[in-house]
Amino acid sequence: MQLGDIDFGGNLFLAPMAGVSDIGFRDVCSSFGADATYSEMLSARAMHHNPKKTALMTIYSEKERIKIGQIFGHEPDILAEAISNPLLSHYQIIDINMGCPAPKVVKNGEGSALLKDLPLASKIISACVKASKRPISVKIRLGYDHDNSLEIGRMCQESGASFVTLHARTTQQGYSGKADYEAIARLKSVLKIPVIGNGDVVDEKSYQRMLSTGVDGVMIGRGAQGNPFIFSDLKKLSYDRDLVAVIKRHVRVLREHYDEAFITKYMRKHLLWYASFLNGEDRIKIATSQSIDHSIEIIENHIMTCSE
Numbered sequence: 689m690q691l692g693d694i695d696f697g698g699n700l701f702l703a704p705m706a707g708v709s710d711i712g713f714r715d716v717c718s719s720f721g722a723d724a725t726y727s728e729m730l731s732a733r734a735m736h737h738n739p740k741k742t743a744l745m746t747i748y749s750e751k752e753r754i755k756i757g758q759i760f761g762h763e764p765d766i767l768a769e770a771i772s773n774p775l776l777s778h779y780q781i782i783d784i785n786m787g788c789p790a791p792k793v794v795k796n797g798e799g800s801a802l803l804k805d806l807p808l809a810s811k812i813i814s815a816c817v818k819a820s821k822r823p824i825s826v827k828i829r830l831g832y833d834h835d836n837s838l839e840i841g842r843m844c845q846e847s848g849a850s851f852v853t854l855h856a857r858t859t860q861q862g863y864s865g866k867a868d869y870e871a872i873a874r875l876k877s878v879l880k881i882p883v884i885g886n887g888d889v890v891d892e893k894s895y896q897r898m899l900s901t902g903v904d905g906v907m908i909g910r911g912a913q914g915n916p917f918i919f920s921d922l923k924k925l926s927y928d929r930d931l932v933a934v935i936k937r938h939v940r941v942l943r944e945h946y947d948e949a950f951i952t953k954y955m956r957k958h959l960l961w962y963a964s965f966l967n968g969e970d971r972i973k974i975a976t977s978q979s980i981d982h983s984i985e986i987i988e989n990h991i992m993t994c995s996e
C-alpha cells in the first residue's frame with residue numbers, strides 16, 4: 689500500500705492499544721517487522737486544555753517506521769485544532785478513533801459513539817482533512833449495535849479519509865464473538881480508498897484468511913501481545929527468537945522515559961504475556977513482583993531449565 693510518498697512495505701500494522709502499546713512494545717514490534725505503529729489514543733480535548741499531560745503519550749522510538757497518531761473526541765473544531773498541535777508533528781498520518789467501546793469514552797459521544805451519529809462523524813473527518821496536510825485515516829467498527837459498515841465506510845471516504853481500518857465487530861459485541869471477515873471483504877469491494885482489516889489475526893492461518901478478503905493491509909493487536917515475533921513470522925523473515933533479549937529491550941526503552949515504580953507495575957501484564965508458558969507459582973510471583981529484574985530472572989531460569 690502506498691499513500692503519496694508513504695510506502696507501507698509489508699502492510700502490517702500494530703494496532704493502537706491503550707495501556708499496552710507503549711514505546712517499548714512499539715519498538716520491539718517495529719524491530720520484528722511492524723510497518724506502521726500507532727500512538728495510544730490521545731484526547732483532542734486534553735491536548736487543547738493541557739498539552740503537557742499528553743506529551744508523554746506521544747514519545748516514539750527511532751525504530752518505528754510509519755508513525756500514526758490516533759486522536760479521539762466529539763468536537764470537530766477541537767479535533768481539527770489537535771492536528772496542528774506540535775505534539776503530533778512527528779506523525780506521518782493522523783487517525784481518528786471511531787471504534788473505542790469504553791463506556792467513559794462512549795458516554796461523551798466519542799470513539800464508537802460516533803458510529804451512531806454519522807453526520808457528526810463526517811463533520812469531524814472533513815474538519816480534520818481540511819486542517820491537515822497529512823493523510824487522515826479512521827478506525828471504525830462494523831457499527832454500534834448492527835452492521836452498517838458499508839454506510840460508515842462510504843461516509844469516511846466521502847468525507848476525505850485516506851484509508852479506513854475496520855475492526856469487524858460491533859461496539860455492542862465488544863471483543864466477544866468472531867471478527868466478521870465477510871464484512872471486511874464487502875467493505876473492501878465497495879470502497880476506492882484502502883481498507884485495513886482488523887480482528888483476530890494471531891497466526892499464519894488467520895492472516896491468510898484476512899488477506900483473502902482483499903484488504904490492503906492487516907492490523908494486529910492482541911496477537912502481538914507477548915509475541916512481537918508475529919510480524920517476522922508472517923513476513924517469513926529469519927530472526928533470533930531470543931525472548932529474554934526482547935523483554936530486556938522492551939524494559940530498557942521504558943526506562944529511558946518512566947520511573948522504575950511505574951514500570952514495575954505496568955510491565956507485569958506484558959511479562960505474563962511474554963511468559964505465557966509459565967504456570968502456577970511463577971505466574972503469581974510475576975503478577976505481584978516488586979522487581980522487574982527478578983521477574984526476568986524467573987523467566988530466564990525457566991527457559992534455561994527447559995532447554996537443558
Ligand SMILES: Cc1cc2nc3c(=O)[nH]c(=O)nc-3n(C[C@H](O)[C@H](O)[C@H](O)COP(=O)(O)O)c2cc1C
Nearest residue numbers: 703704705706728729827855887888889908909910
Ligand atoms: C487493551 C486494548 C486497548 C485498545 N486500545 C485501543 C485504542 O486506543 N484505539 C483503538 O482504535 N483501538 C484500541 N483497541 C482495539 C484494537 O486496536 C483492535 O482493534 C482490537 O484489539 C481487535 O484487533 P485484534 O483482534 O488483533 O486484537 C484496543 C484493544 C485492546 C485489547
